[in-house]
Amino acid sequence: MIIKWLRIDSRLIHGQVANNWVNHVGASTIIAANDSAAKDDLRKTLLLQVAPGRTKSYVMSIDKTARCYKNPSYENLDVLLVVETPGDVVRLIDQGVEVKEVNVGGITFKEGMTLISEAVSVSPADVEAFKELDKRGVKLTLQQLPNTGASDFMNRLKSKNLI
Amino acid sequence: MVTIVIASHGNFSEALIGTAKMIFGNMENVDSVTFNPGEGAENLLEKYMAASNYFDDDGALFLVDLFGGSPYNAASRFVARRENMEIVTGVNLPMLVEVLGRRMAGGTLTELVQTAKQAGAEGIKSFREIFARQKMADFSKDEEGDELG
Numbered sequence: 051m052i053i054k055w056l057r058i059d060s061r062l063i064h065g066q067v068a069n070n071w072v073n074h075v076g077a078s079t080i081i082a083a084n085d086s087a088a089k090d091d092l093r094k095t096l097l098l099q100v101a102p103g104r105t106k107s108y109v110m111s112i113d114k115t116a117r118c119y120k121n122p123s124y125e126n127l128d129v130l131l132v133v134e135t136p137g138d139v140v141r142l143i144d145q146g147v148e149v150k151e152v153n154v155g156g157i158t159f160k161e162g163m164t165l166i167s168e169a170v171s172v173s174p175a176d177v178e179a180f181k182e183l184d185k186r187g188v189k190l191t192l193q194q195l196p197n198t199g200a201s202d203f204m205n206r207l208k209s210k211n212l213i
Numbered sequence: 214m215v216t217i218v219i220a221s222h223g224n225f226s227e228a229l230i231g232t233a234k235m236i237f238g239n240m241e242n243v244d245s246v247t248f249n250p251g252e253g254a255e256n257l258l259e260k261y262m263a264a265s266n267y268f269d270d271d272g273a274l275f276l277v278d279l280f281g282g283s284p285y286n287a288a289s290r291f292v293a294r295r296e297n298m299e300i301v302t303g304v305n306l307p308m309l310v311e312v313l314g315r316r317m318a319g320g321t322l323t324e325l326v327q328t329a330k331q332a333g334a335e336g337i338k339s340f341r342e343i344f345a346r347q348k349m350a351d352f353s354k355d356e357e358g359d360e361l362g
Contacts, residue, residue, distance in 0.1 A: 065236055069236070069310060070237070070314070073317075088356065091351060095349050099343055099344070110355070111356060112362075118359050120359065123360075195237070196238070197237070197239055197317070206286035
């Protein structure tokens, strides 16, 4: 499996991912790796409903995504991988998925989180996971859409005094 | 680059551009023309003329709200005797977003017209119709093994 793009986006599959990123990165397949969505048959069905028709799309648990990643029959598959949190990226790496770069796209604000851009908020647990990814040499970039500016995510955390 | 002019009754055209920025991001060479109560065809023609000062050789695509409405009727007078301009009616968000994408990929005026007509129509869907055809996910089976699904 060739991970063309790994995006953190708490909405998983939605208009922006479906229409813009798939075309931009040239992936044939979208995988939304998320334990709760994979277990929720209705949510999974509805996420797949809005996936673009020209790509194959899947909603799977983190564990199953890692198993498929290692399956040699998908060796040449170009994938856009979407996860909900940086903690999910750490879990994928722990299970043998090779990750060099992560696009931090959208994390919806909830109580107890810090807003760090128009589209991204972080919880204390997210900050710890981002620090872990940074420590492991993963490049973290803040970018919402293919044609909007990209900036270094760890610098953004620093500027907000979160690290 | 083909210029896109969105024209509507009231502020719809201006608001549609703001909305499209949430989906598409930044965009250039996109203009809006509004038609307001008390205005007539001459006002619209003046606005189209002012917008056309920024057109380049690639031409312009007018996306207007309603076939037969004043913004359309004035646009048709403006476009009929000029080269490299076209009008597509029934502008909506799926149409605009797809046209912007096609234009970014180097689309010509003719290609953008095709994209506009297709995306504008295909963006209209009924949830129940799609849902009735969809196979429901089944976690107890889906989670097994190492094959996609």
